Amino acid sequence: MSSFRFGDFLLATGERKLTRHGIELPLGARAFDMLSFMVANRHRVLTKAEILDAIWPDVSVEESNLTVHVSALRKVLGSKALATIPGRGYQFVLPVEEHALVPAPEGDRRQTASPKVLVLPFTNTSNDPDQDYFSDGITEDVITDLSKVAALSVVARSTAFTFKDRAVDVAQTARDMSLTHVVEGSVRKSGSRIRINAQLVDGATGHPIWAERFDRDLTDIFDLQDQITEAIVAALKVRLVPAERVAIQSRPTDNPEAYELYLQARYHHTRLDRRNFEIAARLAQQALDIDPDFGLAWALLAISRTGLYGLSGSTEHGLQAAERALALNPDLAEALAAKAFVLAGLGRFDEAFELHERSLQLDPNSYDVRFLYGRTCFQTGRHEEAILHWERATELSEADLAATSHVAMCYRATGRHEKVLDTARRTLIRAERVLSENASDSYALISGVNALAKLGETERTKQWAVRVKAVDPGDPSIDYNIACAMALLGETEAALDTLEACLPRVDPVTFSVWVGRDNDLDTLRDLPRFQRLVRDLDARAAAARA
Structure with a gap:
């Protein structure tokens, strides 16, 4: 049996209990069965027929019974817990932490109360904001490793990173989140040396119960991460079973230099402009030159090459890199998502969706899996599903700007104007945060x-457009987005001039689909000049597919 934690709720399927803050909530038997079924299958949309068959097997019931129970669950969990996917069914969409309740071998019994641990983002004390990728990577690895211990309840990365760059009152946070312990630390990297300070804090008292400083050479980074994780587990008085120890010690590569290059590449590949894709591809290739069997680096290279293919007409679309990643590990979620992205860019959407589904089942908490699935959904007009995936992507990465920005198009397509404005504000906040550290970040x-264009701030939009053109002139993706902004502001001629200049420089297959769906351009669609541009783009796309 398993227990599932989402927000303040704990669903214990074995005990058939749903609690909130430790208080059991009244829930009918059918509603409990439905909730358990939907949480267990949260990685996909469930049709109404599937749910009816699972909850009322061998019984013919009206669909209205399903509607009644969905309504009852929403009253208990909140209206956003169960998403209605028009024409398809329902999906449970709250972030979930699953904990398998596996009896320990005799002589290896664990404490009965599972510690609940929050790992705060480790602070970068290197006096170099560009080293954030490294401290964030250490934090993510500690969260991932602790999550492999069945006796621990570990707060998800998406929640943990909401505390990044914030002063945290540990004792108060522990009370608010019902935590037993908090991990905090700092990372200082200088050349080939690294210093990590880490401590485990008692949530009830706010006092450290374990603290240590580690000074190591960068080549020892993997052993160091293992030591930190195992020291935390020991301080919590939890014993690792052999399988957990093996899982903690498994690494995507044995080479620290390749791993650091991958961490740098991962930061850049989420910023969807030509320059960042070029940097990400170069760094991923450097990692692969060191370790040719580094599957995650192959997947990242595939995504970056495909991005470049769409934006600049590069001759390499990433398919070979994606297939190499899958040859190394057929169950690597990021590799499946990368290949799906490649195939979607080539217009092979049915194949892409099959791979997206597989990747989602393997790792629903991967930023790449969620972002790329959302992108393909948007390209095919599946806006509600795109919203689910892109909103989840924004939760999974505080550094994300792409999903936060893109999801506004889906909200506009579904008539939710206030949500368009809300996502625009969120995007602007994140963009300003990045620019406070790097004023020339083009993405x-x-x-x-x-x-700013969505918020109707005409003058600031134009000022920022001038800034980005000065930073990165000639990038067709930047020009395209400036055209979208001008269209949103009603600056028709400026938008058309910019489109006329940039569309001949992009991959026609990718952009013919995107331009057809991008509602930022809706004010232009009835104009003959825009229609001519679209006809030319579609003709080039047809020729490329032939």
Whole structure:
């Protein structure tokens, strides 16, 4: 049996209990069965027929029974817990932490109360904001490793990173989140040396119960991460079973230099402009030059090459890199998502969706899996599903600007104007945060341009557009997004001039689909000049597919 934690709720399927803050909530037997079924299958949309068959087997019931129980669950869990996917069914969409309740071998009994642990983002004390990727990577690895211990309840990465760059009152946070312990630390990297300070804090008292400083060479980074995780587990008085120890010690590569290059590449590949894709591809290739069997690096290279293929007409679309990643590990979620992204870019959507589903089942908490699935959903007009995936992507990465910005198009397509404005504000906040550390971050600037246009701030939109053009002139993706912003502001001629200049420089297959769906451009669609541009783009796409 398993227990599932989502928000303040704990669903214990074995005990058939749903509690909130430790208080059991009244729930009918059918409603409990439905909730358990939907949580267990949360990675996909469930049809109404599937739910009816699972909850009322061998019994013919009206669909209205399903509607009544969905309504009852929403009253208990909140209206956003169960999403209605028009024409398809329902999906449980709250972030879930699952904990398998596996009896320990005799002589290895664990404490009965599972510690609940929050790992705060480790602070980068290197006096170099560009090293954030490294401290964030250490934090993510500690969260991942602790999550492999069945006796621990570990707060998800998406929640943990909401505390990044914030002063945290540990005792108060522990009370608010019902935590037993909090991990906090700092990372200082200088050349080939690394210093990590880490401590485990008692949530009830706010006092450290374990603390240590580690000074190591960068080549020892993996052993160091293992030591930190195992020291935390020991301080919690939890004993690792052999399988957990093996899982903690498993690494995507044995080479620290390749791993650091991958962490750098991962930061850049989420910023969807030509320059960042070029940097990500170069760094991923450098990692692979060191370790050719590094599957995650192959997947990242596939995504970056495909991005470049769409934006600049590169001759390499990433398919070979994605297939190499899958040859190394057929169950690597990021590799499946990467290949799906490649196939969607080639217009092979049915194949892409099959791979997206597989990747989602393997790792629903991967940013790449969620973001790329959302992108393909948007390209095919599946806006509600795109919203689910892109909103989840924004939760999974505080550094994300792409999903936060893109999801506004889906809200506009479904008539939710207030949500469009809300996502624009969120995008602007994130963009300004990035720019406070790096004023020449082109993707933050162009994300801000689009957000400001959605908010109707004409002068600031134009000022930011000038800034981003100065930072990165000639990038067709930036020009395209400036055109979208001008269209949103009603600056028709400026939008058309910019589109006329940039569309001949992009991959026609990718952009013919995107332009057809991008409602930022809706004010232009009835104009003959825009229609001519679209016809030319579609003709090039047809020729490329032939």
